[in-house]
Amino acid sequence: MARITAGIATSHIPAVGAAIDLGKTTEPYWQPVFKGYEFSKRWIVEKMPDVVVLVYNDHASAFSLEIIPTFAIGCAERFAPADEGWGPRPVPDVEGHPELAWHIAQSTILDEFDMTIVNKMDVDHGLTVPLSLLFGQPQAWPVKVIPLAVNVVQYPPPTGNRCWNLGRAIRKAVESFDEDLDVMIFGTGGMSHQLQGPRAGLINREFDTRFLDKLTADPAGLVKLPHVDYVREAGSEGIELVMWLIMRGALKADTREVYRFYHVPASNTAVGHIILENP
Amino acid sequence: MRSYNEAFKDIPGTTVFDATRSRQGYHLNMFCMSLMKAGNRERFKADEQAYLETFPMTPEQRQAVRDRDYNRMIALGGNIYFLAKIGATDGFSFQNLASKMTGVPEDDYKAMMVAGGRPAKGNRSIADKSK
Numbered sequence: 001m002a003r004i005t006a007g008i009a010t011s012h013i014p015a016v017g018a019a020i021d022l023g024k025t026t027e028p029y030w031q032p033v034f035k036g037y038e039f040s041k042r043w044i045v046e047k048m049p050d051v052v053v054l055v056y057n058d059h060a061s062a063f064s065l066e067i068i069p070t071f072a073i074g075c076a077e078r079f080a081p082a083d084e085g086w087g088p089r090p091v092p093d094v095e096g097h098p099e100l101a102w103h104i105a106q107s108t109i110l111d112e113f114d115m116t117i118v119n120k121m122d123v124d125h126g127l128t129v130p131l132s133l134l135f136g137q138p139q140a141w142p143v144k145v146i147p148l149a150v151n152v153v154q155y156p157p158p159t160g161n162r163c164w165n166l167g168r169a170i171r172k173a174v175e176s177f178d179e180d181l182d183v184m185i186f187g188t189g190g191m192s193h194q195l196q197g198p199r200a201g202l203i204n205r206e207f208d209t210r211f212l213d214k215l216t217a218d219p220a221g222l223v224k225l226p227h228v229d230y231v232r233e234a235g236s237e238g239i240e241l242v243m244w245l246i247m248r249g250a251l252k253a254d255t256r257e258v259y260r261f262y263h264v265p266a267s268n269t270a271v272g273h274i275i276l277e278n279p
Numbered sequence: 280m281r282s283y284n285e286a287f288k289d290i291p292g293t294t295v296f297d298a299t300r301s302r303q304g305y306h307l308n309m310f311c312m313s314l315m316k317a318g319n320r321e322r323f324k325a326d327e328q329a330y331l332e333t334f335p336m337t338p339e340q341r342q343a344v345r346d347r348d349y350n351r352m353i354a355l356g357g358n359i360y361f362l363a364k365i366g367a368t369d370g371f372s373f374q375n376l377a378s379k380m381t382g383v384p385e386d387d388y389k390a391m392m393v394a395g396g397r398p399a400k401g402n403r404s405i406a407d408k409s410k
Contacts, residue, residue: 015373060360064312065305083315085367153360155297156283192396196359197350199292200377201388203396228286232403236293237359265392268377 002100002174002181005049006277007247007255008040009215010130012056012188014084015267017129020137021090033271036261037133040275043259044134047277049184051097051144053104053170055246056126056188057152059084062118068154069116071166073108074123074147075101082122091128091137097144100177104146107173113166123147130188133273143184150243152189156227163242164223167249174250187247189240191262191272192233202235203270208262211241212274216257219248237269252278291405296358304356310334310344311361320368349380 016033019025025034061082063069076096081088105115127147135142148170151157158166167185174183191211194202211234214222223245230239248255261273287295294300310331313319323330331341343351344365352362366376378388391397403410 060308060312060358060364061315064361065301065308083317085314085320085364086370087317153296153358154301155295192399194293194397195363195373195377196353197292197294197380198382199290199397199402200381201391201397202399202402203392204399205395207399226286227283228290231287231293231295232290233399236295264395267373268392270396 002177002179002183004171004174004250004278005182005184006047006258006275007185007187007251008130008134008273008275009187009244009247010133010273011190011266011269011271012126012129013266013269013271014125014129016271017089017125017132020132032263033266036263036271036273039259040134040273041136043275049143049182051100051146051181051183053146053148053174053183053185053250054127054130054188055148055150055186055243056130057240057243058149059124059126060153061124062121062149063151065154068151069149070151070158071113072116072118072121072149073101073105074118074121074149075105076119076121079121079123079145079147081128082124084124089125089128091132092140094123094127094131094141094145094147097146099179100174100181100183101146103177104170104173107176108166108169111169111172113169118149121147121149126188130186148246150246152239152242157239157242159227160223160225160242160245163245164219164249167246167251170246171250185247185250187244189243190234190238191241191270192235192238193269194235195237195268197236199235201268203264204233204235204238205262205264205270207233208270208272212260212262212272215244215248215274216255216276219245248276251276254279289405291402294353300356300358302356304358306334306336307340307344307352307355307357308361310336311357311364314364314368323368347379349376
């Protein structure tokens with residue numbers, strides 16, 4: 001049977017992807033950011049999963065305002081990097097795992113989550129930057145990836161509680177998949193940042209630290225946080241943090257924090273990263 | 280739903296992209312979406328007004344684009360994830376856009392971020408600035 005071995009949360013800042021692609025990772029501004037992922041890159045080589053369920057938000061790349069799915073699961077064989085306005089990132093295509101993706105779609109729909117099934121989709125920095133941070137610059141990504149896109153652009157996004165429960169349904173789905181697979185789940189985006197308007201540049205280290213603490217110790221308390229608190233405390237784009245709760249919901253109650261990294265700033269954003277390992 | 284939407288209005292300098300904004304800004308944001316294709320970026324750069332005329336936007340929305348007035352575009356229904364494609368077409372970083380929206384020189388904005396960003400304290404509530 002398949003199993004979820006660990007969860008990883010990380011910011012997915014586009015400028016971080018650009019720094020990697022343009023060979024700037026050792027510059028003084030960027031060096032502390034990438035140093036924070038050195039442990040993680042070694043750790044994941046040791047624990048290499050077969051499949052990653054990668055929870056992210058599309059930034060008006062695959063989905064415009066024409067169709068806005070709350071939860072969309074990528075069931076295709078492969079996904080190409082999106083052109084977000086400056087040409088596609090020079091990273092490999094993402095290879096999917098259609099059998100497991102379809103299984104998760106069916107299982108979660110029968111568990112009353114109305115998933116959108118996507119058979120054609122380009123993936124933007126929200127998905128590819130976390131892969132670059134964990135796996136560097138390989139010729140091909142070493143894992144298969146199931147993209148799970150969450151709407152956090154058009155209000156209202158899903159509640160934290162809904163995200164948490166979807167995570168639980170994903171765990172049930174993975175554990176009922178009849179193949180011997182190690183699966184990890186990534187929750188991406190965040191942490192505190194605001195990209196719009198006169199309040200742009202907001203960072204809230206205290207909020208972020210509490211969020212990281214509660215993610216392991218008190219997720220049931222965290223899922224009750226209303227959207228307005230995310231926006232007020234963590235900035236308008238800090239709402240992306242609800243996606244981390246899908247990751248947490250897919251893990252066991254007694255999951256263990258293996259690693260944590262926090263750094264301000266990368267471009268406009270507080271970089272947050274945590275690794276949680278199931279017992 | 281009303282109290283859900285109202286609650287956000289106490290947050291300073293922040294526009295939530297709700298149903299009203301989405302309807303108001305639909306064509307502005309779909310124009311931005313078109314800039315994901317290299318050919319469209321070239322057409323836009325060659326003659327901005329002519330390209331903007333091909334989208335059923337309001338004259339105010341077209342002018343805000345031509346002025347690169349991002350706060351105005353947001354007020355007219357633009358969403359920052361969409362508007363960022365204009366910045367990308369112009370070859371500007373997100374920090375450059377942020378400096379425009381916050382009204383400070385880009386170097387000052389960058390320095391603020393390096394120093395830890397804009398603090399939450401004093402920036403949480405319009406009603407209570409001490410928060």
